[in-house]
Amino acid sequence: MLAACAALLYGAAAVWAGAGGWFRGLTGELTARPLSDPWVLAGAAVAAVLGLWLLVLALTPGLRNWLPLMAPGDGPNATSAYLDRGGAALLLRDAALRVPGAGRVRVRVGRRRVRARVDVRFRDPREVRGEVADVLREQVDALGLARTPRIAVRARRLA
Incomplete structure (x- = not known):
């Protein structure tokens, strides 16, 4: 994108300076073609x-890959701290793997929701899902996020 903008700026400056053969050729081609031409439409x-x-x-907020943490204090000297979503997912996955019966755990952390999928090796999947949800709630509280996300856990028994 930056290269295309730089090329257009160079071409416009070259035309203004009296040079710019390629830019003049391009604009001549574009003015000679009808609007229904496939190249113009493309x-x-x-x-x-x-x-x-x-x-x-432009309309989406910045720092989409970061989760804001609670600020220790308000005022002019308050600092902002953020946690990477991938790092939060790894912490939550490791916490969920400590639950007995949880085999493989996949965790996706969004801005408003934490989704976990658990493959249950042994035990009842409902019990494992409940324990994983409790462990994830405790771990999310320990992370100190500014906005507490909802937790959704899906558990299935491995065949």
Whole structure:
């Protein structure tokens, strides 16, 4: 994206300076083609998709891969701390694996929800699911997140 913007800026500056043969050739080609030409339509579609993507990026909040932690105090000297979602998922997965009967655990951490899938090796899957949910709640509380996410646990017995 940066390279395309730099090329357009260079081309515009070259035309303004009296050079810019390739840019003049490109603009001459574009003005000579009808709007129903497939190349013009494809270029317009690419420009529209890039524009929509830039709008989506502009409207979404930053630091999407980070979970904010509770600030120790308010005021001008308050610090902000964040936890990586992948790191939080690993901590929660390790906590869930300590539950007896939990075989393989996959944890996905979102901004508002923690989803865990547990493969149960032995014991009743409902009991394991309840214990995993309790362990995950304790671990999420220990993480000190600014907003406590909902916890959803799915358990299935391995065949």
